[in-house]
Amino acid sequence: PEGKGDGTIVLAQPARSFAARPWRTGPEPTPELIRKVTLEGISAVGMAGFRNLSAPDLDAVVAHVQKLATTGAPTARVQT
Numbered sequence: 547p548e549g550k551g552d553g554t555i556v557l558a559q560p561a562r563s564f565a566a567r568p569w570r571t572g573p574e575p576t577p578e579l580i581r582k583v584t585l586e587g588i589s590a591v592g593m594a595g596f597r598n599l600s601a602p603d604l605d606a607v608v609a610h611v612q613k614l615a616t617t618g619a620p621t622a623r624v625q626t
Contacts, residue, residue, distance in 0.1 A: 559592045575615035580608045 551563040584607055587595030599607065 575612060577608050577612055580611045580615070584608065584611070 551560060551566075581604065583593075584599070584604065585595050585597050587593045596604075596607075
């Protein structure tokens with residue numbers, strides 16, 4: 547619920563923690579970066595892109611992920 551990737555659903559590729567730093571796709575979770583990753587996905591980790599989202603839905607996703615990514619202190623560093 548806090549965006550830390552520790553939910554109860556088991557995925558083939560573990561969910562990421564939005565609080566982890568640095569992001570694999572850039573140093574900080576800017577709205578532009580979140581929008582790009584949401585639309586294009588990250589094929590290396592099996593994350594699909596969501597190009598079929600309406601503009602209002604995409605804006606809502608970006609705002610929500612931005613909130614999760616910037617509230618509280620970072621929890622861990624991403625292994626690269």
